[in-house]
Amino acid sequence: MFAMGGDRIEEAVEHAAKVLRGVAGQDWSVPAGGLDWSCLKTAEHIVGDFVAYACQLTSRAADAYVPFGAVLDEGTGPEGAIDAVEATGRLLAAAVRTTPRGVRAFHPYPAGSADAAGFAAMGIAEVLLHTYDIACVLGVDAEPPAELCEDLLAHLFAHVPPAPAGSTPWATLLWATGRGTLPGRARLARWRWHNTYALPAGPVALREVTPAAAADLAMGGTGGLTWLDGAPFEGTRRAAEMVTKAYAAGVHRPEWGMFALVRTDDELAVGGMGFHGPPDEEGCAEVGYDLVPGARGRGYATQALRALSAWALTRPELTSLLAVVEPDNTASQAVAQAAGYIRQADRTPNHAYALHRP
The missing domain is CATH 1.20.120.450 (dinb family like domain)
Known part of the structure; x- marks a missing residue:
């Protein structure tokens, strides 16, 4: 549960x-x-x-x-x-x-x-x-x-x-919570819990997905959300599986995981967006996104990617964001460009787009 x-x-x-x-x-x-x-x-x-x-x-x-x-x-x-x-x-x-x-x-x-x-x-x-x-x-x-x-x-x-x-x-x-010990881990002198983030993006909001909800999504569930079209798209389930595996391996960092895109006027989830993991040694994090078919063509992904990118680039550990898109996925390429990402050298066979901290 x-x-x-x-x-x-x-x-x-x-x-x-x-x-x-x-x-x-x-x-x-x-x-x-x-x-x-x-x-x-x-x-x-x-x-x-x-x-x-x-x-x-x-x-x-x-x-x-x-x-x-x-x-x-x-x-x-x-x-x-x-x-x-x-x-x-x-x-x-x-x-x-x-x-x-x-x-x-x-x-x-x-x-x-x-x-x-x-x-x-x-x-x-x-x-x-x-x-x-x-x-x-x-x-x-x-x-x-x-x-x-x-x-x-x-x-x-x-x-x-x-x-x-x-x-x-x-x-x-x-x-x-600093109350006990575990083998191989130093006792904590200070600790904090983590409440999920919610980022406004025009008609949608990005809501952070917990590892428990991600596991449910990865197994074919709803993640506790009500989805437009009845279920998330395939890419959202793959992203949820990535979060689940990272959490099980002990390398998940909450802010650098997955967000659900939720339409605020009716609370229907319309897609997923997030990161493939925390920034690498050069300060770059890769983003990914998708929408259910019934939500496409309305600007949701573009507004959400702008909001997520602006928020991420305030994080001190991040210097740039990367979107890698299949050559025939022209809609996702258009989203990246509309959100301010600039075409880079191809990551063969895919196209690459980057956004750097100003």
């Missing part, structure tokens, strides 16, 4: 409540593992995050956090705190379920906003990890279901190589 939604939030909250009720009779005034907060304060933090994320979505906050927070009543004990975690977790689940596709709200990292799936994933990460912080100091196990950890890693930590042989997704999640 690749979707981060209300059901996954409730699964994570149910797991957390079960773990925490097992230690509700202990002393929650002690510091939680690895934190300056007490166990009770850590539970309050989970509650505050759930409410904040729900309010970001329901308010459609564009450039700041909604200016209020949630705290436990004075005198609340562990049982009351667990009740509040459950209640506010369900609140976030409801907000996620009722947020229309395409809606994004402010969150600072890395793109300044997140969609409903992103806020769901962040809420799941908060409750799983902080339940662990409480449980480890109180002497109980807090390991969640493996599939939930796998899906969370693929959505929010796509830059982290998957679990090595002999390890588990939970151990990888703990390592990725």
Whole structure:
């Protein structure tokens, strides 16, 4: 399952409540593992995050956090705190379920906003990890279901190589958040998660595809999208397979993967666009793109390629972009040229077009 939604939030909250009720009779005034907060304060933090994320979505906050927070009543004990975690977790689940596709709200990292799936994933990460912080100091196990950890890693930590042989997704999640060790990997002193990017491009938007959604596309699924013409074109599935293989090999870098082109007026996916991987040693990255037949001839690909190229060329590691097109694909050649790419020496048998940083 690749979707981060209300059901996954409730699964994570149910797991957390079960773990925490097992230690509700202990002393929650002690510091939680690895934190300056007490166990009770850590539970309050989970509650505050759930409410904040729900309010970001329901308010459609564009450039700041909604200016209020949630705290436990004075005198609340562990049982009351667990009740509040459950209640506010369900609140976030409801907000996620009722947020229309395409809606994004402010969150600072890395793109300044997140969609409903992103806020769901962040809420799941908060409750799983902080339940662990409480449980480890109180002497109980807090390991969640493996599939939930796998899906969370693929959505929010796509830059982290998957679990090595002999390890588990939970151990990888703990390592990725500075809470554990893995064989062959240095312990992390600092870490961040990655919310997907969304780039406006006139009548369409480029929306970053997670490794989990890419795997579904590669296997013949929809990637969680509703497609014009009912399904993506062949090139989009090939690109999704490239992302899937790169993620499995531990070399995927989220920004340099795949984006779906989604028409903003009806939320129908009309194509795919992205990179064949991160920039090479000379700072060059190769781009690729396609549209479903029903979306061609409307300028979608040209506007999307202009937007993606302008964004990519702000990245310090990139100096140029390359598009390699088959000789008989005149439509794709026209897209590259309309987006400002200049014909280069052929990459036999294909034509090559490049765009350089000004």
